[in-house]
Amino acid sequence: MTPERRLHEHLTRWLGAWPPGGPLDVVAHPGRALPAWDGAIHPVLGVGGPGGGVLSVLPEHAEEVAKLHDDDPGGFGPRVPALLGPPARAWFTAVYRWTARPAPLPDAGVWVPATDPEVPEWLRPFGGEVLVARDPRTGAHLAGVGVKRHDHHGRELAVVTEPRAQGRGLARRLVAQAARRVLDEGAVPTYMHAPGNLASAAVAAAAGFPDLGWTAFGVSAAR
Secondary structure: OOHHHHHHHHHHHHHOOOOOOOOEEEEEOHHHHOOOOOOOOOOEEEEEEOOEEEEEEOHHHHHHHHHHOOOOHHHHHHHHHHHHOOOOOOEEEEEEEEOOOOOOOOOOOEEEEOOOOOOOHHHHHHOOEEEEEEOOOOOOEEEEEEEEEOOOOEEEEEEEEOHHHOOOOHHHHHHHHHHHHHHHOOOEEEEEEOOOOHHHHHHHHHHOOOOOOOEEEEEOOOO
């Protein structure tokens, strides 16, 4: 299965439908009621590309959202959280990237169980194995990548570099390394970041995740 087909299968499962039939399709998706990779419920989630987008909504709210929307999630999106009732949530928009060809950068880390006592706290919720880079002299943690295992076909990467280790190219090397493993395992690697996060955008581009004009948007999960 090609990476493009994997992405299709991932978005179909994740959102409840893909590809979109128009500028923005609102889809009632029972899967929105199921816990995500982090155990949280994401009641409204969408992805848009050059051919249109799909906004996946909890079935009980789909009709209300469908009446509200005007094909531009940036315009009507901020009004969606109020339709869901408590607890309070916020609307978000992100740049959505994916790759079939990670950059051929050298590996920078090793895969270890997320339960390893030396794994930083922020990496542990990802479960499975996480990718970590350590100082070769002291063994101190320098950077890491966690994998959000959304489903069999879609794996989203998240990277953090310790301030003292920034500027060495570790993040881009780790992301490319993780992306190669995701592809080897039969899934497609994805990457999301806030539109104004230029540092994260630079890491993604250098790791082989081009900005193809795709976006992600929706309502943040309640904690």
